[in-house]
Amino acid sequence: MTTPGRSDRQAILEASRTRKMARSAHAYVRGNTATFYDWLRAGPHAPRVPDGPAIWICGDAHLGNLGPLAAGDGRVEIQVRDLDQAVIGNPAHDLIRLGLSLATAARGSDLPGVITARMMEEMVQGYAAAIADPTSGNPGVEPDVVRSVKRQALGRRWKHLAKERLDAVEPTLPIGKKFWALSKEERDALEGVFADPSVAQLILSLDHKDKDRRVRVVDAAYWMKGCSSLGLLRYAVIVGLENARGRSDYALVDLKEAVAPVAPAYPGVTMPSDNAHRVAAAARALSPHLGSRMIPVSMLDRTLFIRELA
Template sequence: MTAPGTPAGRAEQGRAARQRVRRSEHARWAAPLDRPDPVAVLERQGRDRLAELLPIRYGRMAATPFAFLRGAAAVMAADLAATPHTGLTVQLCGDAHLLNFGLYASPERSLLFDLNDFDETFPGPFEWDVKRLAASIVVAARENGHPDTKAGRAAREAVAAYRTAMRRLARLGELDVWYMRIDTEQLLPLVRSARDRHRAEATLGRARRRTSLRAYGKLTEVVDGRRRIIHDPPLLEPAGVADMASLRKVFSDYRSTLSEERRLLLDRYRFVDAARKVVGVGSVGLRCFIVLLTGRDADDPLFLQIKEARQSVLEEHLPGGPYTHPGHRVVAGQRLLQAASDIFLGWMSGPQGRAFYWRQLRDMKGSADVAGMSPGDLLAYARLCGTALARAHARSGDRIAIAAYLGGSDTFDRAVTDFAVAYADQTVTDHTTLGAAIAAGVIAAAPGV
């Protein structure tokens, strides 16, 4: 009997998980007869959101099947919960689709590539993130006009990259895994043609320019001699008197969740203005604000975003997690999954006990233009996302057990690819269902906003 806790014992536990779920079983997807109606799932999510913004959410989701998938994390969470799982737990991103990976600045001002959305983060079986990533690749590839052979190959390469990265990480020491990161020097070699390299370099350049100072010029104006956030309804509206008072009041609560040296840094900034902002697709309707602060002078701005945190879409399907405060859950999950996190990341409770988390609005953030990718580019990007996801999971889960479960063959890769193709079909069906509900007047949608 191999001693538990040793590398050999942990690998044995991973191989034993194949008795619970064979790797080939991950290929299965067929909607169960009692599957919840996807529109009903979305409506239930929207009950405590800002009702006037929900048509924007539905309008954005109705645009394409990929847009629907982006906003339907709750639908897919319920579907994944209906399938067998390995029991090999990691800190899940919870919403690991292609557009939730991207560029951002480390505290040392290096440009890194990593996961960048953690609203749904929660401990759960590692394969749920892998399956959502793979399904998003197939849906995106189809929308780009790629045949299913190439869409499936891109998904399979992402899963293979995850598996091979996890096996490599399983051989490394704890600190080596913790300090592992993907920087921009590792990105450009993936680009083949001169045209695509130019496009990639342009993406990196735009990310480097996306700073608070850049946002200052775009998002503010001078009104009666005072700098104010612009009025661009319904996407950006100045905070009302009550909201402004609440934001000022909870600012000190947020400050208390930062480390001492970061509190000192934050104290050097002055609160100037705040506005309500609409962000994303699935997040539309959640309470979200941006706050303008200035430091040394008016030319030293800092934008922070305050976003409402709710129960993760995974929580009703999994055992309880370690955090009772949703904002704390998001912040802790981000710090655990990302190679380096925003120095102003923090959390607090607001009016009516609502949970929020804070971060910088723009800190050299950027994302790939997935819609414009050729099959070759999507293949390379899929590999990169699979590698980044494995690095994130290895920080919180038992990478040795997961690597042993995955093994050296492509059995898991092929199975998840089959799932991804089947779930991409399901996404098209669900997207059509949403469109029918909008056409029938069951729900209101505001397209193009």
């Protein structure tokens, strides 16, 4: 199967994004953050949106951006997994966005209206309970489905991810529908990123077996992933953690371009001006399991952030 060159990617990615959003109202809401905020500003209820405190918000709090995240020590919690749109803004925007995502998901599943109403009630009650415990953010009650998802995540290993996403346990990325071949310029740029001592330290800090290791790029590809972010630079990289005896463990690393958010920030707030640094700062504030595994980098005259996928 042939893969597109860099000049052909944009049209293919835009067509894929359009097809994804056409599947359902839920998919459309998920993939069109900018339109959501246009609706919010132009709708009849815009003046009634309450002003909350100026805090870090996800900015794109739909269902697909919530899920299990592992910390460096192996603990797993349900946290926000995508902070591309994160700003210091109005937390009411996150609640409205998540509520809309829940409502469209319920409608797409043919659930009765009373279920949607119950979901909205539980969402608000859970948020209020978490706000009442600002130290741990623990709402006090963990639903069975959350415990189930965390148990599944705790049992995940490299071989499981490789079997599902890479079609083999061998550390290679299958070039095809999801992973596209790199140009020489992209490959050289990625090699340069992982030669940076600060990037190598991030990867090694998550390896508790042997600190005396060398980080090397084993394989890399352009990664066609996501919906609203399709069209941005995104790469999957398999790195080897090689010890003095030549034995390697492997890690899957995600590099994603950071761009200016469409989510509105409060006027006068102080945030990092660089978008990758903004995303990393938001991750440390909102999703510490993710923030501890993220670092901003520059590549091909763009600003990106690296995430080690535990």
